Amino acid sequence: MTFRSRREVLASLSLAAASLPLLGFTSSDAKTVDKNLKTILPPRLKPNDTVGLICPAGAAFSKEKVQITVESLEALGLKVKLGKHVFDRFGYLAGTDQARAEDVNAMFADKSVQGILAIHGGWGCARLLPLLDYKTIQHNPKVLIGYSDITSLLLAITAKTGLVTFHGPVGSATWNKFSVDSFKQVLFDGAPALFENPKDVGDNLALTRDRITTITPGTAKGKLVGGNLTVLTSIIGSEYLPNWKDAILFLEDTNENVYKVDRMLTQLKLAGVLHQVSGVVFGKCSDCEPGNNSYGSLTLEEVLEQHLQPLKVPVYSGAMIGHITHKFTIPVGAEAEINATNGTIQLLNGVVV
DSSP states (O other), X not given: OOSSOHHHHHHHHHHHHHXXXXXXXXXXXXXXXXXXXXXXXXXXXXXXXXXXXXXSSBOOOOHHHHHHHHHHHHHTTOEEEEOTTTTOOBTTBSSOHHHHHHHHHHHHHOTTOOEEEESOOSSOGGGGGGGOOHHHHHHSOOEEEEOGGGHHHHHHHHHHHOBOEEEOOOTTSOOOHHHHHHHHIIIIIOOOOEEEOOOOOTTSSSOOSSOOEEEEOSEXXXXXXXXXXXXXXXXXXXXXXXXXXXXXXXXXXXXXXXXXHHHHHHHHHHTTOGGGOSEEEEEEEETOSOOTTOTTOOOHHHHHHHHHGGGOSOEEEOOSOSSSSSOOOEEETOEEEEETTTTEEEESSOSOO
8 A cells, every 4th residue: 555554544444434324334235246247348548538537545735746647648648637526635535535436436427538547545445435336337337547545446346347447557656668568558459468577687697676486386267356455455344345256366565564464364364265266466565574673573475475375276476566666557357367387467358348
């Protein structure tokens, strides 16, 4: 996740839980996700298409960053439409829950908008999930893209509607060649992309950056589901998660102590998630090392091995997924095959129409 400490996030979660009855949602309203939902592919993006910019989580404190987002998308040949509440602020949130949900619903209902991009993450998307108009979203499929806190939007919309969503750059991300190439290959070209880490050794004798680590070799097929580990685990037990059976789980995070990653993977295990999946791709966990004051800590590598090797399914780590400058655009809800030996994800079909 980005922008907020975990302590702030946990406090926010408590506030959100306390406010749920005010939103007209109680635990008795929870419904089982329809496991037979038909997969819906959004229309591909084309030059001159309009992309709607929204702030469904943290506030846009910098107008300059929003302008950089606009200019980056225009450089891709796209037009931009700002959400009505993009510059709203309610504490650390980009406006009230109702205002932020209104922007999401309005962008899906707007026939002039072909894609929707979150400007950044932060915290707050999970608070919107009971307020989204899933029927309108299902009847107006379009590209929705973001990462970090946007994970809860991506997972909920895929779970509730069958629409393939995209874990990829937010507007305030670095729009470098690597990220743009992946973005365009998936969303413009519609090709069954192969996601493979760069292999440029530079002046070194061996690859030193963006290496993959095979935890359990082999290949596996399934629907890609996942995103930010902290956000995903925060909505475990809700009705807003897709079917895990035979899925390929992909995960990423940032600025987490190793013991917290351990705790969250334990939660996925105890919730019955890990033992259902057909394979796992752990992307980047940036700034997740034990640190100077962690004497005797397990390493991140050890924690991943302890939780994921016993699953006896293909697993690898190090994929270009996460809070990093060079990132893949990964479709949530699309069929793929992973090769944990080679460290690749191959889409089995195009994911836009």
